[in-house]
Amino acid sequence: MRHTILNLEESKIREVANAGIGRSDVLAFWFGESDEVTPDFIRQAAIDSLNRGETFYAHNLGLPELRQAIALEMSRKHPAHGGGHAAQPIGMDRIAVTAGGVNALMLAVQALVDAGDEVVAVTPVWPNLTAQAQIMGGTLRTVALVPKDGAWTLDLQALLDAITPRTKLLIVNAPNNPTGWTLTSEEQAAILAHCRSTGTWILADEVYENLYFEASPTGCAPSLLDRASPEDRLVVVHSFSKSYLMTGWRLGWVVMPPSMTAAMGKLIEFNTSCASVFVQRAGLVALERASEVTPRVVAHLKACRDALLPALRDVPGISVATPRGGMYAFFQLPAVDGAPQDALVVAKQLVVEAGLGLAPGNAFAPEAQGWLRWCFASKDMARLHQGVARLRTWMERNGGR
Numbered sequence: 001m002r003h004t005i006l007n008l009e010e011s012k013i014r015e016v017a018n019a020g021i022g023r024s025d026v027l028a029f030w031f032g033e034s035d036e037v038t039p040d041f042i043r044q045a046a047i048d049s050l051n052r053g054e055t056f057y058a059h060n061l062g063l064p065e066l067r068q069a070i071a072l073e074m075s076r077k078h079p080a081h082g083g084g085h086a087a088q089p090i091g092m093d094r095i096a097v098t099a100g101g102v103n104a105l106m107l108a109v110q111a112l113v114d115a116g117d118e119v120v121a122v123t124p125v126w127p128n129l130t131a132q133a134q135i136m137g138g139t140l141r142t143v144a145l146v147p148k149d150g151a152w153t154l155d156l157q158a159l160l161d162a163i164t165p166r167t168k169l170l171i172v173n174a175p176n177n178p179t180g181w182t183l184t185s186e187e188q189a190a191i192l193a194h195c196r197s198t199g200t201w202i203l204a205d206e207v208y209e210n211l212y213f214e215a216s217p218t219g220c221a222p223s224l225l226d227r228a229s230p231e232d233r234l235v236v237v238h239s240f241s242k243s244y245l246m247t248g249w250r251l252g253w254v255v256m257p258p259s260m261t262a263a264m265g266k267l268i269e270f271n272t273s274c275a276s277v278f279v280q281r282a283g284l285v286a287l288e289r290a291s292e293v294t295p296r297v298v299a300h301l302k303a304c305r306d307a308l309l310p311a312l313r314d315v316p317g318i319s320v321a322t323p324r325g326g327m328y329a330f331f332q333l334p335a336v337d338g339a340p341q342d343a344l345v346v347a348k349q350l351v352v353e354a355g356l357g358l359a360p361g362n363a364f365a366p367e368a369q370g371w372l373r374w375c376f377a378s379k380d381m382a383r384l385h386q387g388v389a390r391l392r393t394w395m396e397r398n399g400g401r
Contacts, residue, residue, distance in 0.1 A: 004134060005135070011127060012127075012347075013030055013127075016351060016358070016360060017030045017357065019348055025355045026355045026356070026357050029358055029387060030359045032328070033377065034378075036245055036377075037245070038282075039293055042246065045281045045284070049281035059274065060269050061264070062275060062280060063280045066097055066284045066287075067095040069284055070095050070238075070287065071090050074090045074225065074255060075090045076218070077209075078090070094230065094261060095255060096253060096256070097253050097283075098254060099251070099271075100241070100251060101205075101239030103252060103272065104253060104254045105132060107267055108235045109132040109136055111260070111263065111267055113133055114137070115136065116138070118138070119171060120142070120143060120170050121141075121171040121172075122174075123145070123367065123368075124145065124330075129171050130142070138168070138169070141162060143162050145176075149321065150319040150320045151181075152330070156190060163195060163198055170191070171203045171205070172204055173208075174204075175206075175326045176326065177326060179328075179330045180328060180329075180330060188223075188227055191224075192224060192232065196232070201233040204223070204224045206224075207241065210242070210243040210294050210298065211326055212298070212324065213298070213323075214324050219298075224236060225255065231257045231259065235255070236256075237255075238252060239252040246283070251275055251283045301327055304376040304381055305323065311388040312374075315392045315395065317395065318331050318333070319332040328373050329376055331371065333370050340370025340371075341370050343362045344360040346360070346372065350391070359374075
């Protein structure tokens with residue numbers, strides 16, 4: 001077996017969850033998903049598809065009607081393309097449907113990274129994003145966001161300096177998991193212009209773009225698609241998981257240059273062949289009735305965020321900033337003897353001793369040691385307050401550690 005695979009680091013999030021899964025007394029906020037079930041009309045679309053006998057293979061790139069619906073939705077949200085070029089809608093010739101957002105990300109990395117290629121990633125970030133480049137044999141360099149008063153910000157010049165003509169791929173996730181950091185339109189313009197000059201591809205994980213709490217004319221976070229031309233070296237990944245409460249369905253999509261689409265279809269064939277038809281039918285209905293799902297999801301997440309953050313700030317020693325997007329509160333534990341606490345150790349202790357399940361910050365990057373991630377996508381906001389009470393009690397009992 002390849003040494004790269006044998007040496008892959010196991011998920012620290014899973015390591016914590018495995019210590020508590022099956023315990024009914026644990027309040028679990030470790031995974032990045034809502035505890036609300038998929039809306040019934042989306043589930044019914046899949047049931048109807050199965051009842052029609054749609055149990056066969058589909059086109060590698062996805063059902064044409066779903067690709068068209070995705071293209072229309074992306075064009076609606078990102079109408080001004082080209083950064084000075086004439087605005088053009090995103091065509092279905094730029095869309096591939098995938099078996100989940102993580103599959104879309106892996107496909108993009110497989111398509112773009114050869115062994116030995118330099119890959120730059122902005123961290124902290126969901127660990128799959130950096131692991132995928134390493135699986136392909138890429139040489140990974142990271143540029144860390146800078147924490148200040150509980151908020152994480154980008155040193156734009158440091159990122160631009162790290163991207164050189166040797167850099168094959170830049171990986172950026174915004175709105176960011178776990179920090180909630182979001183790129184500004186000005187930062188996106190600078191990154192895109194710089195990557196054009198170095199010939200660097202950009203892989204943008206924008207699966208949280210709809211989960212955005214700031215004022216926006218399109219109801220979503222700024223996207224690199226807002227400034228890119230169709231043939232820019234830009235691949236944007238999306239998922240049905242977060243915005244449509246469909247995490248377990250495994251359905252996502254890629255927006256890419258049209259010249260890349262045929263090759264992506266071949267790559268999908270050698271990975272999964274296609275996404276399941278009945279799942280795609282559910283996705284199509286989710287897009288058609290998005291106005292009944294996504295605004296409600298976002299409003300509820302904002303209410304959850306606005307309930308959790310003040311409660312966390314009220315716990316002595318906790319430092320946390322308000323995320324502009326996503327579904328996570330990323331907070332810093334008090335240092336002990338001037339050093340950050342081991343987040344993995346603390347997270348495991350919280351499961352065993354407090355019945356509270358959180359994700360350790362060092363799962364996302366070494367620089368996030370001493371931080372914990374709390375997914376606040378909870379149907380019952382009383383659970384959030386109960387969780388904070390458990391955290392407070394545990395910290396008081398352990399002297400803030």
